[in-house]
Amino acid sequence: MACIPRKPFLAGALREDLTAWCAKECVAKFRANQILDWIYRHDVIAPAEMKNLPLPLRNALATDFFAPGGVIADAVKSSDGTEKLLIELHDGESIEMVLIPGKEDRLTFCLSTQVGCPVGCRFCASGKNGLVRNLSSGEIIEEFLLGTQRAERHPDNVVFMGIGEGLLNFHELSKALFVLTSPEYIGMSPRRITVSTSGYVPGMLKFAELEKEYTLAISLHAADDETRAKIIPGDLRYPIAEIMAAADRYLEKAGRIFTLEYTLLAGVNDSRDAALKLARLARTHHAKVNLIPYNATDSQFKRPSRQAIAEFGKIVSDGGAHVTLRTERGSDGDAACGQLRAKSKHLPH
Numbered sequence: 001m002a003c004i005p006r007k008p009f010l011a012g013a014l015r016e017d018l019t020a021w022c023a024k025e026c027v028a029k030f031r032a033n034q035i036l037d038w039i040y041r042h043d044v045i046a047p048a049e050m051k052n053l054p055l056p057l058r059n060a061l062a063t064d065f066f067a068p069g070g071v072i073a074d075a076v077k078s079s080d081g082t083e084k085l086l087i088e089l090h091d092g093e094s095i096e097m098v099l100i101p102g103k104e105d106r107l108t109f110c111l112s113t114q115v116g117c118p119v120g121c122r123f124c125a126s127g128k129n130g131l132v133r134n135l136s137s138g139e140i141i142e143e144f145l146l147g148t149q150r151a152e153r154h155p156d157n158v159v160f161m162g163i164g165e166g167l168l169n170f171h172e173l174s175k176a177l178f179v180l181t182s183p184e185y186i187g188m189s190p191r192r193i194t195v196s197t198s199g200y201v202p203g204m205l206k207f208a209e210l211e212k213e214y215t216l217a218i219s220l221h222a223a224d225d226e227t228r229a230k231i232i233p234g235d236l237r238y239p240i241a242e243i244m245a246a247a248d249r250y251l252e253k254a255g256r257i258f259t260l261e262y263t264l265l266a267g268v269n270d271s272r273d274a275a276l277k278l279a280r281l282a283r284t285h286h287a288k289v290n291l292i293p294y295n296a297t298d299s300q301f302k303r304p305s306r307q308a309i310a311e312f313g314k315i316v317s318d319g320g321a322h323v324t325l326r327t328e329r330g331s332d333g334d335a336a337c338g339q340l341r342a343k344s345k346h347l348p349h
């Protein structure tokens, strides 16, 4: 696996990083405040745009930091306003982020945490070619800021549901979460940030220990281990009992209920029996259920019929669980995660 780049990113820089850098450059400490202001109050990453800094300082910043390291290389907008961005990173790799407009002018960013993904869920384009590398916390914050520049505003919500298993990149993700939520930096409420996991138990336990009110979404996709093995192959799949125990730990530490994400795949996990098991699991662990009708990526799976989706939801709901159905967004714009990246890299998708 390629390494995280050593050169720091200006996006995601902390006060202490910039204070130390200013001392190294023999410039006054207040310059650090000015730089922080540009990044976190004005969403500016390029030193050339930091107009109140002297030119030599702007040049030194541009030399010592990736500022920015990535660029928006492609953008695909769907008729519902959802916009998917392909971000080309400094090393030629690429990731995707999605800007999702909602009701009452709300905006959600869906962010990636890794280049590629090692989990390899069978229905997912992002996992088809494995992991290339982790994103650094700076790259994650840069992804966010490229989104704010594009949207010309901050989002109401952030979901880490793009490319990658974020909890396998826990160290960098947790630093990025700190910058996103610290009032000194971006200042979002932790409740407005959702971290999604495929059920990577060691990462879930670390996430619980943060004791922060981030939202947790677990991509369960099956309520028994045998069915789950048909959907998520390999070593990174943990037994459901262990996943639910780690989720309970999160509930205890963060004080928040979690969501079980369930992608409905015709003939695989959409039976009446599966719905009853899912309802039982959700009820026992006080979890919400979010049903996601499968979004085809030319894989072996098919989306169930509308009627089958409705019936499945009703059984889970009648079984005592709170159920939501994810509304389809961006269906005419290479909607499924990883498809834009796959096209740009000529990867199989």
Ligand code: SF4
Residues within 6 Å of the ligand: 117, 118, 119, 120, 121, 124, 125, 126, 127, 128, 162, 163, 164, 165, 198, 337
């Ligand atoms: S669904 Fe998520 S965890 Fe699974 S392969 Fe795709 S990116 Fe990775």
